[in-house]
Amino acid sequence: MSGAHRLEVLDDPAAVHRRGAELIAAEARESAGERGSFAFAASGGRDPWEMYGLLEEHELPWTETAIYQVDERIAPPGSDERNLTHLIAALSIGAQGSIKPMPVDDPDPDVAANHYAASLPDALDLAHMGLGPDGHCASLVPGDPVLDVDDRRVAVTSREYQGVRRMTLTYPELARTGRLLWIVTGESKRDPLGKLLARDRSIPAGRVEFRDSLIVCDRAAGDDLG
Numbered sequence: 001m002s003g004a005h006r007l008e009v010l011d012d013p014a015a016v017h018r019r020g021a022e023l024i025a026a027e028a029r030e031s032a033g034e035r036g037s038f039a040f041a042a043s044g045g046r047d048p049w050e051m052y053g054l055l056e057e058h059e060l061p062w063t064e065t066a067i068y069q070v071d072e073r074i075a076p077p078g079s080d081e082r083n084l085t086h087l088i089a090a091l092s093i094g095a096q097g098s099i100k101p102m103p104v105d106d107p108d109p110d111v112a113a114n115h116y117a118a119s120l121p122d123a124l125d126l127a128h129m130g131l132g133p134d135g136h137c138a139s140l141v142p143g144d145p146v147l148d149v150d151d152r153r154v155a156v157t158s159r160e161y162q163g164v165r166r167m168t169l170t171y172p173e174l175a176r177t178g179r180l181l182w183i184v185t186g187e188s189k190r191d192p193l194g195k196l197l198a199r200d201r202s203i204p205a206g207r208v209e210f211r212d213s214l215i216v217c218d219r220a221a222g223d224d225l226g
Contacts, residue, residue: 025058044083135203
């Protein structure tokens with residue numbers, strides 16, 4: 001199923017975020033026009049905040065759009081640690097109604113993960129992916145048993161990572177997604193980006209199977225890697 005990742009290298013993070021917003025908007029219009037709906041999954045971390053904010057500049061079919069979460073930290077509502085907190089802050093009022101949050105407030109996160117999996121469409125149209133300096137993506141983090149989950153669409157990490165447990169889409173769910181859009185910026189991502197491009201399974205991101213995958217990065221992360 002998987003081939004090679006496609007790579008676009010742009011000058012700086014601002015250009016990467018603009019390009020990411022353009023690509024999401026284009027995918028939204030195409031999916032809504034062809035199928036009447038657009039299912040998008042948003043990753044956490046700091047890197048995509050600017051990109052999500054730029055979506056307001058584009059004509060997205062918000063009434064036909066559902067925004068799922070690629071991953072979420074198990075933290076209190078409104079916490080700065082929650083990806084949802086920053087996603088809501090970045091999106092316009094009209095877009096916020098499209099968000100389908102991961103139910104990490106549930107007292108039993110494993111049951112909640114199953115409920116979230118049941119709410120997903122047959123396949124997401126597009127998922128935004130980040131890349132950590134340690135090579136993690138989504139909340140598929142190094143050394144956690146969640147990396148070996150192959151019978152669930154959504155799962156919960158067994159251990160704390162950077163102080164919290166997390167809920168995440170699994171490898172099988174990413175593999176069935178129509179397209180992955182990786183947004184990668186900064187010199188700290190150069191080494192893991194090289195491994196991602198090489199499909200190096202020593203990092204979690206290198207184990208991702210995909211139908212179609214585009215990486216958009218800045219020169220600090222990807223110059224000379226293309």
